[in-house]
Structure formats: structure tokens, C-alpha cells
Amino acid sequence: VIQLGAGLAILLTIVVITGSSNAVNLTDGLDGLAAGCVVLVASVLALVAFLSNNIEICRYLNILYIEGSSEIAVFLMATIGACLGFLWYNGYPAQVFMGDVGALALGAALGAVAVITKNELVLALVGGIFVLEAVSVITQRVSYKMTKKRVFRMAPIHHHFELSGWAEPQVTVRFWIISLVLAMLGLATLKLR
Numbered sequence: 001v002i003q004l005g006a007g008l009a010i011l012l013t014i015v016v017i018t019g020s021s022n023a024v025n026l027t028d029g030l031d032g033l034a035a036g037c038v039v040l041v042a043s044v045l046a047l048v049a050f051l052s053n054n055i056e057i058c059r060y061l062n063i064l065y066i067e068g069s070s071e072i073a074v075f076l077m078a079t080i081g082a083c084l085g086f087l088w089y090n091g092y093p094a095q096v097f098m099g100d101v102g103a104l105a106l107g108a109a110l111g112a113v114a115v116i117t118k119n120e121l122v123l124a125l126v127g128g129i130f131v132l133e134a135v136s137v138i139t140q141r142v143s144y145k146m147t148k149k150r151v152f153r154m155a156p157i158h159h160h161f162e163l164s165g166w167a168e169p170q171v172t173v174r175f176w177i178i179s180l181v182l183a184m185l186g187l188a189t190l191k192l193r
Contacts, residue, residue: 016120017111023130024107026137026156030168031094033158035087036176037129038106039080040183044126045113046076047187052117061190064118072113079109092169126186129179133157 028034049066050073051057058065083106089096098106107130114123124131133156140155152160161171 012120013115016115016123017108019134020111020114020123020127020130021104021107023127023134024110025100025103026133027130027158028098028100028103029156030158030162030172031092032087032090033172033175034098034103034106035083035090036172037127037179038110039083039087040176040179041110041123041127041130042076042080042083044122044183044186045110045117045119046073046080048119048122048190049073049076049113049117051190063190066117069117072116075109076113079106092172122186122189125189126179126183128182129175136160 024034024038027037048063049069051061052063052066053068053070053073055065057063086096086098086102090098110123110127114120136152136157137155139151143149143151153163154160158171158175161174162168166174
């Protein structure tokens with residue numbers, strides 16, 4: 001039983017980190033979209049990591065106590081600062097681009113932090129934009145392979161909205177708003193656990 005549990009934990013870790021990494025990479029298709037969403041997701045994870053270091057707060061909120069997790073919060077705050085600085089030049093019209101190296105690394109960092117702090121489900125909720133982008137690509141591929149028909153005009157879904165007539169900044173800001181709402185819902189789960 002112990003080996004089975006360890007095997008499932010390793011499998012879950014692989015799925016969360018690679019899934020998060022690729023989902024952020026898929027989101028990086030519009031100026032500022034991925035960086036803005038990463039800021040919001042990392043903010044929630046940073047707060048949870050910071051709170052997880054205090055045993056009194058953990059008892060009150062009924063969350064897992066993780067000694068030293070405030071160091072993870074420091075890492076995430078540095079990530080947030082880097083993304084905000086990057087976003088200054090990556091906002092529409094972008095002068096600098098993140099590319100695969102940046103998007104894959106940011107996604108992997110978010111996934112690793114979620115695994116370390118045992119907040120995989122919080123990551124899935126707060127990173128709902130990333131999940132939506134990945135699911136839209138999977139749906140499009142499966143639909144086309146099976147029926148030769150497309151569900152969306154183009155995948156990832158942010159391009160579908162662009163082809164529907166939304167301007168690039170409009171898509172980005174609306175996805176940021178959705179990400180902000182999901183971040184607030186993620187924070188609300190602190191007391192609901």
C-alpha cells in the first residue's frame with residue numbers, strides 16, 4: 001500500500017508540474033496574457049505559502065502546516081516582481097516576448113509550488129485560465145481527429161475570441177478579470193477547507 005501511495009504521489013507530481021508548465025505555455029499567445037495571469041496565480045500561492053508557515057493560522061484556517069514555507073512565498077514574490085517588470089514591456093503592443101523558455105519555467109514553478117505546499121486543487125481553481133486554455137487545445141485536437149470538425153475557430157481559446165472580433169487587448173483584459181475572480185475564489189477556499 002505504501003508503494004502504491006508513493007507511486008500515485010509521484011504520478012500526481014509529474015502531471016501537475018508538466019500540466020501547469022504546458023498550460024502556461026499555451027496561454028502565452030497574446031501580449032501580456034500569460035504574465036498577467038501568472039502574477040495573480042502566484043499571488044494566491046504566495047499568500048497560502050506564507051500562511052502555511054504559521055502554526056496558529058494553520059489551526060485557525062484548517063490548512064496544512066509546512067515549516068519554512070514562507071521561503072516559498074519569498075520566491076513567489078520575486079517571481080511576481082519579475083513578471084510585473086516584464087509585463088511593463090510585454091503589454092500590448094509588446095516590445096519583449098516571453099517565449100517557450102519563460103512560459104514553461106513559470107508554469108513549472110507554479111506547479112512545483114502547488115505540489116510542495118499541497119495545493120494542487122487550489123492551483124487548478126486559481127489557474128482556471130491556464131486550465132481553460134489547455135482544455136480548449138485538447139478538445140480541438142480530439143474533435144478534429146475523431147470527426148474532422150473544429151469546436152473552436154482556433155485553439156487555444158484566446159485565438160478563438162480574436163477571430164470572433166475581439167481586439168487583442170480586449171481578450172487579454174477580460175481573461176485577466178476572469179483570473180482575478182478565480183484568485184478571489186481561491187482565497188475564499190482558505191476558510192472553506
